[in-house]
Amino acid sequence: xxxxxxxxxxxxxxxxxxxxxxxxxxxxxxxxxxxxxxxxxxxxxxxxxxxxxxxxxxxxxxxxxxxxxxxxxxxxxxxxxxxxxxxxxxxxxxxxxxxxxxxxxxxxxxxxxxxxxxxxxxxxxxxxxxxxxxxxxxxxxxxxxxxxxxx
Numbered sequence: 149x150x151x152x153x154x155x156x157x158x159x160x161x162x163x164x165x166x167x168x169x170x171x172x173x174x175x176x177x178x179x180x181x182x183x184x185x186x187x188x189x190x191x192x193x194x195x196x197x198x199x200x201x202x203x204x205x206x207x208x209x210x211x212x213x214x215x216x217x218x219x220x221x222x223x224x225x226x227x228x229x230x231x232x233x234x235x236x237x238x239x240x241x242x243x244x245x246x247x248x249x250x251x252x253x254x255x256x257x258x259x260x261x262x263x264x265x266x267x268x269x270x271x272x273x274x275x276x277x278x279x280x281x282x283x284x285x286x287x288x289x290x291x292x293x294x295x296x297x298x299x
Contacts, residue, residue: 182221183284183291189217189267196265206274208299214272218293220284222251222264234285240278274299 153160154170162173187200198219206214220233236246251266274280274297282293 183293184219185270185282185293185295186217186219186267189219191265191267196267204294205296205298208274208297212274212299214270214274214280214295214297216270216272217267218270218282218284219265219267220286222266232286234283236281236283236285237272238281238283239274240276240280 154163155161164171164173184201185203186198187203189196189198189201191197196219198217201219203216206216208214218235232248232250234246234248236244238244249268272280272295277298278296280295280297282295284291284293
């Protein structure tokens with residue numbers, strides 16, 4: 149069994165492939181995406197090393213900064229020439245700011261779709277306690293990561 153995207157370039161649909169059938173997943177998602185927050189994440193010898201993964205709560209110190217890592221699970225296609233992520237940081241009051249980041253070049257232009265990952269350190273200013281969100285958007289979809297902050 150595997151998740152995949154099928155169809156013409158630019159119009160792919162998300163599917164689940166098994167030995168016996170292919171299931172269209174458009175009724176539940178626009179694309180197969182994945183991302184999570186961790187206390188720390190790095191690449192070591194081509195492998196993802198994570199500490200304190202899948203965070204949804206964070207206790208801040210006096211500096212009111214949430215220092216954590218964003219991990220994106222990837223699968224680039226041969227036609228993906230310069231994939232970027234947009235990260236939108238939304239505060240409990242609804243204010244937001246967005247930033248675009250480029251994917252590392254190692255993931256771009258593979259002859260075959262290659263699953264992989266990329267990770268970035270984040271230092272998020274969290275002035276008040278409450279529920280924050282990071283909305284991570286790529287060409288084929290987005291995922292929202294909630295983060296409840298207490299000081």
